[in-house]
Amino acid sequence: MAAVNRRIVLASRPHGEPSAAHFRLEEGRAPTPRDGEILLRTRWLSLDPYMRGRMSAAKSYAEPVAIGEPMTGEVVAEVAASNDPAYAVGDLVAAFSGWQDYAIATGKGLRRVDPALAPPTTALGILGMPGMTAYAGLLTIGRPKPGETVVVAAAAGPVGSLVGQIARIKGARVVGIAGGPEKCAYLTETLGFDAALDHRGDDLPGALAAACPGGIDVYFENVGGAVFEAVMPLLNDFARMPVCGLVAGYNATELPAGPDRTPLLMRAILTKRLHLQGFIVWDFADQAPAFQRDVSDWLKAGRVTYREDIVEGLENAPEAFIGMLRGRNFGKLVVRVA
Amino acid sequence: MAAVNRRIVLASRPHGEPSAAHFRLEEGRAPTPRDGEILLRTRWLSLDPYMRGRMSAAKSYAEPVAIGEPMTGEVVAEVAASNDPAYAVGDLVAAFSGWQDYAIATGKGLRRVDPALAPPTTALGILGMPGMTAYAGLLTIGRPKPGETVVVAAAAGPVGSLVGQIARIKGARVVGIAGGPEKCAYLTETLGFDAALDHRGDDLPGALAAACPGGIDVYFENVGGAVFEAVMPLLNDFARMPVCGLVAGYNATELPAGPDRTPLLMRAILTKRLHLQGFIVWDFADQAPAFQRDVSDWLKAGRVTYREDIVEGLENAPEAFIGMLRGRNFGKLVVRVA
Numbered sequence: 131m132a133a134v135n136r137r138i139v140l141a142s143r144p145h146g147e148p149s150a151a152h153f154r155l156e157e158g159r160a161p162t163p164r165d166g167e168i169l170l171r172t173r174w175l176s177l178d179p180y181m182r183g184r185m186s187a188a189k190s191y192a193e194p195v196a197i198g199e200p201m202t203g204e205v206v207a208e209v210a211a212s213n214d215p216a217y218a219v220g221d222l223v224a225a226f227s228g229w230q231d232y233a234i235a236t237g238k239g240l241r242r243v244d245p246a247l248a249p250p251t252t253a254l255g256i257l258g259m260p261g262m263t264a265y266a267g268l269l270t271i272g273r274p275k276p277g278e279t280v281v282v283a284a285a286a287g288p289v290g291s292l293v294g295q296i297a298r299i300k301g302a303r304v305v306g307i308a309g310g311p312e313k314c315a316y317l318t319e320t321l322g323f324d325a326a327l328d329h330r331g332d333d334l335p336g337a338l339a340a341a342c343p344g345g346i347d348v349y350f351e352n353v354g355g356a357v358f359e360a361v362m363p364l365l366n367d368f369a370r371m372p373v374c375g376l377v378a379g380y381n382a383t384e385l386p387a388g389p390d391r392t393p394l395l396m397r398a399i400l401t402k403r404l405h406l407q408g409f410i411v412w413d414f415a416d417q418a419p420a421f422q423r424d425v426s427d428w429l430k431a432g433r434v435t436y437r438e439d440i441v442e443g444l445e446n447a448p449e450a451f452i453g454m455l456r457g458r459n460f461g462k463l464v465v466r467v468a
Numbered sequence: 469m470a471a472v473n474r475r476i477v478l479a480s481r482p483h484g485e486p487s488a489a490h491f492r493l494e495e496g497r498a499p500t501p502r503d504g505e506i507l508l509r510t511r512w513l514s515l516d517p518y519m520r521g522r523m524s525a526a527k528s529y530a531e532p533v534a535i536g537e538p539m540t541g542e543v544v545a546e547v548a549a550s551n552d553p554a555y556a557v558g559d560l561v562a563a564f565s566g567w568q569d570y571a572i573a574t575g576k577g578l579r580r581v582d583p584a585l586a587p588p589t590t591a592l593g594i595l596g597m598p599g600m601t602a603y604a605g606l607l608t609i610g611r612p613k614p615g616e617t618v619v620v621a622a623a624a625g626p627v628g629s630l631v632g633q634i635a636r637i638k639g640a641r642v643v644g645i646a647g648g649p650e651k652c653a654y655l656t657e658t659l660g661f662d663a664a665l666d667h668r669g670d671d672l673p674g675a676l677a678a679a680c681p682g683g684i685d686v687y688f689e690n691v692g693g694a695v696f697e698a699v700m701p702l703l704n705d706f707a708r709m710p711v712c713g714l715v716a717g718y719n720a721t722e723l724p725a726g727p728d729r730t731p732l733l734m735r736a737i738l739t740k741r742l743h744l745q746g747f748i749v750w751d752f753a754d755q756a757p758a759f760q761r762d763v764s765d766w767l768k769a770g771r772v773t774y775r776e777d778i779v780e781g782l783e784n785a786p787e788a789f790i791g792m793l794r795g796r797n798f799g800k801l802v803v804r805v806a
Contacts, residue, residue: 408740
């Protein structure tokens with residue numbers, strides 16, 4: 131008899147901040163692989179801010195999760211049964227099989243994970259999608275030059291922390307913004323950032339101006355909101371802004387009060403000749419080999435490091451996800467499923 | 469005795485739309501060139517939207533015109549006297565010598581104009597700064613590909629008309645937006661645009677959507693305002709937006725009413741992976757030779773054309789400039805000074 135398959139489905143679409151009521155834990159039977167198929171058993175599930183977007187019906191770069199369907203997400207899974215000669219029981223793979231214990235896969239879309247090279251969870255973090263997001267967005271759009279100032283928010287998270295470390299490797303001065311003194315200390319003491327600012331402080335615009343006496347050349351945008359407002363007046367001519375995420379607004383239910391400040395942004399783009407460009411990691415798929423090579427080398431050489439925040443048990447994924455949107459995690463948020 | 473030098477100076481800074489009262493016509497004596505200097509006599513003065521920005525004290529990419537100083541502007545001038553062996557009396561040059569009859573120059577910053585190659589006024593239009601603005605902004609940032617849809621506003625003006633014609637040469641489908649049926653007919657009948665829309669029509673968003681059934685891949689932004697609002701929902705993934713001007717807002721005295729729609733723009737940049745980039749023509753100075761070669765060739769081959777709107781007399785420059793900001797000119801606005 132097949133094992134129990136727990137899965138967390140989208141129960142309803144949140145208006146504003148998600149709560150536990152928007153998720154539902156269901157139990158069923160693990161599916162049976164057919165010819166050419168593989169049964170995956172989830173070991174670790176990655177939780178990432180983009181998932182908030184998938185809970186909404188609004189058009190985006192990906193289809194929303196349907197009501198009653200498992201939440202989307204990347205996992206590191208073990209092959210539990212295989213009808214594909216290319217995969218043996220016990221092999222580890224990364225797959226987009228969602229918030230559940232078991233899933234059927236074909237070889238298509240799987241990425242092998244070699245535990246001898248690095249801890250398997252790194253395939254969900256620094257050597258996975260968040261790492262490549264940082265690498266490709268910073269180097270392709272941000273293009274920091276030696277001596278320039280790079281600002282990144284959510285800087286203790288998996289994307290921001292690598293953005294800052296790569297910018298340092300490229301010779302830039304790096305100012306990170308994070309929530310709370312513990313994360314700020316991590317940025318300067320462990321990651322070697324030049325300065326760290328607590329966005330919960332009294333005067334973020336003033337603190338940022340003081341930390342960036344030469345202005346800002348690259349702002350890696352992954353939060354929006356108050357940080358964006360503090361950054362804008364400090365941008366130098368020809369500054370670049372890779373737009374990777376806007377997590378501060380993901381739970382917003384209405385637009386900020388007026389006036390409409392769009393003309394100010396457009397005027398700044400014109401007069402400062404700014405370059406703003408949105409991207410998602412898939413847009414840079416051709417950079418995957420360079421990313422894997424460079425970041426693996428930097429990891430081995432101790433030039434970059436990472437931090438994980440591991441939550442135990444699939445049933446705790448919704449609460450951990452809700453907390454992440456509030457900035458409660460400290461490091462790459464991963465759920466240990468089995 | 470030296471000739472009379474009329475000059476139009478900035479009398480006061482406008483709050484909102486400029487009026488005749490913000491300009492003052494002064495008369496003095498033409499200056500006398502010293503060793504190595506040249507006396508320029510203005511033949512034609514170019515009027516361009518960017519000059520509105522120089523009338524304000526706000527920080528921009530260039531210094532504001534000082535109160536009491538001549539309005540800034542590029543001219544085609546004749547050498548009236550020369551103490552520089554490189555320039556002979558009667559030579560034509562383009563110079564940034566402003567709204568006045570006479571000016572002193574050195575060879576530095578002058579560009580020779582050969583009347584045998586093209587009418588001298590083209591040095592202020594299709595073969596000058598507006599032309600190069602169109603060429604460099606469209607090809608460097610817009611990068612239209614065959615079959616893509618390019619939208620440009622102020623399309624009967626010197627920048628917009630060349631943007632559309634170059635986009636056609638590159639194989640794109642071109643939709644122009646202009647004010648009034650006469651300009652729209654010019655776009656489709658003379659310039660070969662695929663469609664032309666009157667921004668004074670009842671339903672610009674609906675008309676634009678109908679004219680762009682495959683969405684918009686490049687929006688050359690030179691007006692902002694209602695056109696920008698109509699364009700945004702139609703932008704395709706990976707659309708490019710060279711931000712060249714925002715003339716619809718140049719006379720604005722306050723921001724539009726709320727809510728603040730900035731987060732909608734940022735969300736569109738992210739989810740559609742838009743590329744917005746501001747520029748001014750000087751940023752692409754290294755492209756000047758390629759621009760001169762390509763556009764001269766296209767002119768000779770009849771692949772691009774242009775239209776001028778000539779105003780007689782320096783004293784009429786303020787009224788012509790004010791009218792241009794309202795879209796009253798039809799073609800490159802040039803003042804015949806002498």
